[in-house]
Amino acid sequence: MTLATVSFSPGGKEASVEAGVTLASAAALAGVPLRSPCGGQGRCGKCLVQARGKLSEPTAAERRVLSEQELSEGWRLACQAVVVGDAQVSVPASSLVIEHRIVAEGVGRETVVEPSVQKAALRLPLPSPDDARSDLTRVMDALGGRVAPPSRAAALRHLPHAVRAQHGQVTAVVIGGELVDVEAGDTSEACYGVAVDVGTTTVVLYLCRLGTGQVAGVASGVNPQAQHGDDVISRLQFAVSTEDGTRRLQREVVGLINDLVATVCQQAGVSRHAIYEMVAVGNTCMAHFLLGVPPLGLAGKPFAPGFKSGQDVGAAELGIDINPAGRVYMVPGIGGFVGADTVGVILASELDVSNGLRVAVDIGTNGEIVVARDGDLYACSTAAGPAFEGARISQGMRAASGAIDSVTVDGAVRYHVIGDVPPRGLCGSGVVDAVAELVKAGIVDGSGRFRAPEELDWVEEKVRRRVVRNEGGLEFVLAPAEESGTGRPVVITARDVRQLQLAKGAIYAGISLMLSRLGLEPEGIESLLLAGAFGNYIRRESAVAIGIVPAIDGERIVSIGNAAGVGARLALCSTSLRRRAEEIGRRVEHVDLSQEPGFYDHFAEAMALRPLSRLG
Amino acid sequence: MALIDELREAIITGNRDRTKQLVQKALDEGMTARQIVVEGVAPAMEIVGEKFRANEFFVPELLIAQRAMKEGLSLLSAEAVDHIGTVVIGTVKGDLHDIGKNLVAAMLEGAGFKVVDLGVDVSPEKFTAAAKDNSANIVAMSALLTTTMGSMRDTIQALRAAGIRDNTRVLIGGAPVTQAYADEIKADGYAPDAASAVEKAKALLAA
Numbered sequence: 005m006t007l008a009t010v011s012f013s014p015g016g017k018e019a020s021v022e023a024g025v026t027l028a029s030a031a032a033l034a035g036v037p038l039r040s041p042c043g044g045q046g047r048c049g050k051c052l053v054q055a056r057g058k059l060s061e062p063t064a065a066e067r068r069v070l071s072e073q074e075l076s077e078g079w080r081l082a083c084q085a086v087v088v089g090d091a092q093v094s095v096p097a098s099s100l101v102i103e104h105r106i107v108a109e110g111v112g113r114e115t116v117v118e119p120s121v122q123k124a125a126l127r128l129p130l131p132s133p134d135d136a137r138s139d140l141t142r143v144m145d146a147l148g149g150r151v152a153p154p155s156r157a158a159a160l161r162h163l164p165h166a167v168r169a170q171h172g173q174v175t176a177v178v179i180g181g182e183l184v185d186v187e188a189g190d191t192s193e194a195c196y197g198v199a200v201d202v203g204t205t206t207v208v209l210y211l212c213r214l215g216t217g218q219v220a221g222v223a224s225g226v227n228p229q230a231q232h233g234d235d236v237i238s239r240l241q242f243a244v245s246t247e248d249g250t251r252r253l254q255r256e257v258v259g260l261i262n263d264l265v266a267t268v269c270q271q272a273g274v275s276r277h278a279i280y281e282m283v284a285v286g287n288t289c290m291a292h293f294l295l296g297v298p299p300l301g302l303a304g305k306p307f308a309p310g311f312k313s314g315q316d317v318g319a320a321e322l323g324i325d326i327n328p329a330g331r332v333y334m335v336p337g338i339g340g341f342v343g344a345d346t347v348g349v350i351l352a353s354e355l356d357v358s359n360g361l362r363v364a365v366d367i368g369t370n371g372e373i374v375v376a377r378d379g380d381l382y383a384c385s386t387a388a389g390p391a392f393e394g395a396r397i398s399q400g401m402r403a404a405s406g407a408i409d410s411v412t413v414d415g416a417v418r419y420h421v422i423g424d425v426p427p428r429g430l431c432g433s434g435v436v437d438a439v440a441e442l443v444k445a446g447i448v449d450g451s452g453r454f455r456a457p458e459e460l461d462w463v464e465e466k467v468r469r470r471v472v473r474n475e476g477g478l479e480f481v482l483a484p485a486e487e488s489g490t491g492r493p494v495v496i497t498a499r500d501v502r503q504l505q506l507a508k509g510a511i512y513a514g515i516s517l518m519l520s521r522l523g524l525e526p527e528g529i530e531s532l533l534l535a536g537a538f539g540n541y542i543r544r545e546s547a548v549a550i551g552i553v554p555a556i557d558g559e560r561i562v563s564i565g566n567a568a569g570v571g572a573r574l575a576l577c578s579t580s581l582r583r584r585a586e587e588i589g590r591r592v593e594h595v596d597l598s599q600e601p602g603f604y605d606h607f608a609e610a611m612a613l614r615p616l617s618r619l620g
Numbered sequence: 621m622a623l624i625d626e627l628r629e630a631i632i633t634g635n636r637d638r639t640k641q642l643v644q645k646a647l648d649e650g651m652t653a654r655q656i657v658v659e660g661v662a663p664a665m666e667i668v669g670e671k672f673r674a675n676e677f678f679v680p681e682l683l684i685a686q687r688a689m690k691e692g693l694s695l696l697s698a699e700a701v702d703h704i705g706t707v708v709i710g711t712v713k714g715d716l717h718d719i720g721k722n723l724v725a726a727m728l729e730g731a732g733f734k735v736v737d738l739g740v741d742v743s744p745e746k747f748t749a750a751a752k753d754n755s756a757n758i759v760a761m762s763a764l765l766t767t768t769m770g771s772m773r774d775t776i777q778a779l780r781a782a783g784i785r786d787n788t789r790v791l792i793g794g795a796p797v798t799q800a801y802a803d804e805i806k807a808d809g810y811a812p813d814a815a816s817a818v819e820k821a822k823a824l825l826a827a
Contacts, residue, residue, distance in 0.1 A: 045798065064800060241766040303767040304714030305741060452678050477675045498675035505678060598716045607719065608680045 008058070010091045012036045027053060027082040027093060032231050038099055040231045044083035051082040052099050057091030115578040119214040120180050120333070121197060121280040125190040128172040139163045143176055143186055152182045158329060159185050177329060179280060180316065185329040194278035196220065198268070198326070199572035200261060201345065202286030202294055203227060204236055204369055205402070207260055208569050211268035211279070217577040221268035228256040229293065235369050236289040236341065243293065244303050254296035255323070262325040279326035282319060283333045283576040285568050287370060287385075288312070288343035291334055295322065302341070312337040314586050335575055335585050339594030341385045346372045347588050348571025349535050351581060353564055356381060356588055361524060363515060364533040365553060366568070367392055367542070371511045374592070375518045381592040382522065386514035391507035392432040392538050397500045398476075401429035406489055408434040408482060409541060413441040415464055419482055426489035427482070430496065433541040438496045439504050440546035442480060443613045447471060450614045452505050454478035454498040505611040508552040512610035515554065516619045517600050526554035526617050535567040551616035623649065624660050627692070631664035632671075634684030636691045643692040653700035657732050661689055665730030669815030679723070682814065686726035693729065703734035705825045707791075708750045709760040710742035712771040717764035720794060723814040724760065731818045733758075744771065744778035751779065751788050758821055763794040772797075773805040789824040793817060 010030040011018045019034035028051055031038045039050040046065025055078055062075055063084045070079055082099070126146040129135060137145070140163060144153060154160060162185060166174050169188035177185040193215075200209045204227065211221035232242040232253070243249040261282075269276050284294055288309050292299040295315060301308035319330035335344035349364055350356055355376035366372040371388040374381060391397055401407050405423030408430045412418045419434070421427045430438065442448040445463065447455055456478060457471045470481040476497055483494040519526060532553055534542065540563045547553050553561065575582045597603055602620060609619045621629070623646055630638040646656050668685045671677035677685075693701075707728050711721045718740045729735045736754050738746060742761075751759050759779065763769035772792050779785040789808040792801075802810035809824050811817035 045796075046800075047798065237765055237767060244767065304765070305716055451681060453676055502675060502678055509679075604683075604719055604722065608683045611678065611680050 008087050008089045008091065010034065010057075010087055010093060012093050012095055014095070021087055023086075023088055025087055027055065027059070027080065027085045027087060027091070028231065030087055031082055031093070031095070032228075036095060036100070037226065037228060038082050038095070038231065040083060040233065044232070046081055046084045049081060050099060052096065053080055053082045053085075054078045054094045054096070055080050055085060055091055056093075058087070058089030059091055060086035060088055115217075115574060115581050117215065117217040117577050118579050119195075119197065119281070119577050120331070120579050120582070121195060121214050122178045123192040123195045124176045124178065125192040126174050126176055128167060128174060130168075130172050139167045142167065143174065143183065147176055147178070147183070150181075151176075151178050154183045154185075156184065156329065159183060162186055177280060177327075179329075179331050184280075184331075185327070191278075194275070196274055196279045197281040197283065197576045198265060198279055199569060199576045200264075200282060200284045201348070201566060201569035201572055202257060202261075202284055202290040203345070203568075204239075204287065204290065205230065205234070207257065207264065208566060209261065209264040209268060210569060210573055211265075211272055211274065212573055212576055214280070214577060217573070219573070220274065221271035223264040223267040223271070225260050225264055228260055229253050236287065239293070240289060240299055240303050243299055250293065250296055250298045253293040257290075257294055258323045262323075265325055276325055277327045280330045281333065281576065282324055282326060282330065283335065283572045283582075285335045285344040285348040285572040285575075287345055287372075288337050288341050290345075291337060291343055295334060307340045309337065309340075312339065312589065314582070314589065333575065333582070335572065335582075336589030338383050338589055338592045340596060341370055342372055342383045342592075342594055344589075345568035345571075346374060346383055347585050347592075348568035348575070349533075349564075350374060350376075350381065350571070350588050350592070351574055351585055352567040352570035353533055353535075355533075356584065356591075360530040361528050362531050362533065363519075363529050364535055364564075364567070365511065365515065366535040367511060367538045367552070368536050371514060373511070373514045373518055375515075375522065375524075377522060377524065381588070382518055382595055383592050384514055384518055384595040384597050386510045386597060388507040388510045391435065391503045396503050397430060397435055398497050399429040399494055400435065400500075401431055403431040403433070403541065407431035408438075408494065410434060410543065411437040411441050411482060413438075413445045413447070413467065415467070417467065417470065417482060426487060427494045428489045429494060430482070431541075432538050433543070435496065435500065435504055436508075436542055436550070436552065437546050438480070438482060439501055439613065440543075440549045442496070442501075443550060447480060448501055448613065450612055452501050452611065452613050454480075454501065501613075504550075505613065508550065509607050509611035512551055512553070512616060513603060513606040513619075514597055516606050516610060516616075517597055517603060518595060520602075520606075520618075520620060521595065521600070526556065529554060529556055530560060532556060532561045533567070534561065534563045535565070540565050548615055550613045551610065555615035555617055627656070627660040628664035628667070631661065631685055631688050631692065632667055634681065634688045636684075636688045639688040639692040640695065643695045647695065653696040654702045656696065657693075657701050661692060661730055662732050665689060665727060666818075668730075669727060669818060673813065673815045679719070682723055682727075686723070686730065689730050690726065698734065701732070701734075704732040705757040705821070706734045706736065706754050707758045707760050707821060708736045708738065708747060708754055708756040710738035710747060710762070711740040712761050712763045712768050712775070713741055713743045714771065715763050715765050715768040716740045717762075717794075720764070720814070721762040724762065724793065724811075724817045727814045727818050728760075728821055731822065733821065744775040747775045748778045748782045748784070752782060752784055756788055757825055758789045758791055760791040760793075760817070760821070762792070763797060766796040769794065769796055769801070772807065776805055776807065789827070791817065791820055791824060 017034040049069040166188040175191040208224040314336040315334040337343035364374040406428035479495040479497040627642040811820040
């Protein structure tokens with residue numbers, strides 16, 4: 005076995021690896037988060053690095069993506085280049101997974117705060133000649149018999165010291181009706197929990213004061229599993245085909261959660277030992293990975309999950325760095341790929357108790373749609389693909405600094421860039437806006453066809469000359485090279501428009517099929533809730549104009565932010581809402597769209613770039 | 621406009637009724653089924669394919685053109701068409717995605733192939749039996765999930781085990797599939813989209 009040292013700049017991180025691993029794996033080991041939208045297949049070219057040292061010859065995939073000139077300058081695709089001996093790698097910022105803008109606000113549901121975690125400050129009489137009760141009996145008696153004795157030895161081990169440390173002043177920690185620990189002194193104020201939304205792309209974590217339900221801190225980060233691909237299918241593939249794959253995915257996400265816990269603790273000046281419970285939501289795959297359950301049944305039809313009910317497990321068992329006696333509650337899922345995050349959305353938006361026809365759409369790589377009719381609930385997932393996250397778009401990027409996030413095209417072209425820096429690409433809302441504006445301006449027709457400059461004699465010259473013909477076909481220049489942050493123009497191409505059509509066609513077909521199955525009309529929707537980060541940034545007018553959602557009154561369309569995360573917070577702070585979540589998980593009817601006849605027709609029709617209503 | 625030009629136009633624009641009328645008229649005027657396919661349907665679908673590749677047409681336009689084409693072909697008996705080859709096509713085991721596969725099947729039909737569509741979730745055994753029964757020139761497989769594409773390799777092995785691998789070409793496609801993957805599993809061809817699939821299939825037939 006030959007060990008090689010691979011160093012990464014800037015940052016100076018190093019990894020000592022066996023010869024034969026890819027630069028991407030070495031980067032992961034060194035803690036350098038490289039982008040990998042295609043899952044390391046050498047197709048997307050986003051993990052570009054410049055390397056010196058002993059590496060394998062360029063692969064066919066690299067020769068396709070890189071020019072001779074670039075290869076001679078040492079540019080490589082990290083997912084393809086294999087370490088032969090020591091190497092030095094320079095990583096351009098554009099190849100790093102970067103922190104992006106995250107929605108951490110949302111809707112709320114009024115509830116009585118009644119967390120599963122209870123702390124009781126007790127003053128115990130110290131043992132005396134006529135009172136030789138055991139320490140445990142002393143605590144149990146003081147608690148008044150409503151609590152089950154501990155099932156872990158650790159609680160007993162802490163007990164004698166705690167009782168004697170401050171003259172009998174102790175705090176009993178009770179979770180779910182069981183005594184789990186006894187702490188010395190009165191620590192009843194230090195009672196926190198965390199709620200975490202484990203997204204395929206982004207993980208958001210909230211620190212909550214359990215006594216009041218207040219949020220004391222928020223932190224978020226990019227799910228490090230992204231190095232195995234952007235979508236859940238690539239990760240499933242990794243989990244089932246790699247030795248120890250599920251465990252590696254589990255360790256990666258737990259590592260991030262622990263970092264986020266440390267961050268929020270620092271923000272709020274709280275010890276991680278004061279955190280007694282974590283409540284998690286996430287899609288079915290994320291739930292499996294968090295608990296380390298191999299998702300074998302999800303890899304092919306009929307997509308049977310390993311579990312779907314709510315799970316209550318020890319935090320230590322998962323390696324979650326909170327109080328060692330703490331618990332982790334995984335919110336239940338619904339069925340197929342529709343998971344706990346959708347239960348969270350329903351919980352937060354009160355769809356389970358509302359009247360009339362309401363629809364919630366979580367627009368993401370996997371779109372989830374919930375239809376609520378007088379409290380009857382139906383949910384489906386629809387594979388929109390990652391276009392809404394900016395992936396598979398030629399100059400797509402996540403909603404991070406440098407991303408164009410909104411566009412107007414009238415007499416001139418105007419755009420807004422996140423972070424007020426020169427633009428480097430487009431994020432999902434920018435793509436939606438750009439396409440909606442090009443359709444409005446007539447540069448793209450309702451079928452999604454780009455019109456050539458010669459067909460556009462009625463368009464103002466300064467806009468028309470932005471329509472250019474390239475090897476790949478027509479494209480529209482949003483920002484010319486001299487305005488951009490990359491030295492190249494930022495464009496949206498004819499192919500990008502097609503990618504968006506596929507993504508939004510899948511979402512709309514999902515909404516349309518669900519409604520038609522229930523014999524309902526889109527016009528009857530009383531409120532349409534857009535959940536998720538994308539839902540918050542998208543312009544409603546654009547979403548309606550190009551038919552991502554049905555053409556209803558703008559006032560009836562409401563962005564509800566990270567509702568899944570809010571749902572997790574509610575389940576953390578209220579045991580009755582946690583029971584409600586269990587009930588929702590059982591009650592929602594999961595609709596498998598792939599089994600639905602007519603999907604094809606709805607999908608094709610839903611690709612039109614115009615306001616849409618009933619299809620079929 | 622000559623009848624055959626009108627027929628092409630009707631297919632390209634997806635006018636179903638018109639296509640049917642024109643095919644009937646061509647038959648009444650004494651054109652053979654083979655002529656109608658070779659001079660009318662196939663060139664029309666070729667143009668549709670070109671427009672698709674140039675991003676001028678997309679899935680909906682492709683779909684309506686294919687529906688018009690099928691309507692026209694329904695008037696022609698299979699024997700009279702004299703197909704250029706037989707393709708057995710399906711989405712692999714465990715995978716239920718059929719939109720891409722349907723587009724490919726229709727394009728092949730439009731190009732003059734006899735197409736035996738096995739649908740979705742097709743096992744290696746089913747592919748092999750159908751290839752045998754139909755003396756297929758080509759087995760075409762589609763997969764949309766990285767988790768199911770491994771079944772393509774199994775099918776190729778099943779064809780070999782059945783002793784028909786040498787006279788059956790294997791063509792594969794689908795979002796996660798690449799040329800490199802085709803090489804790895806020793807498929808004969810890979811096509812990135814429905815239009816290229818026709819070209820590839822014709823080339824495989826000639827090889």
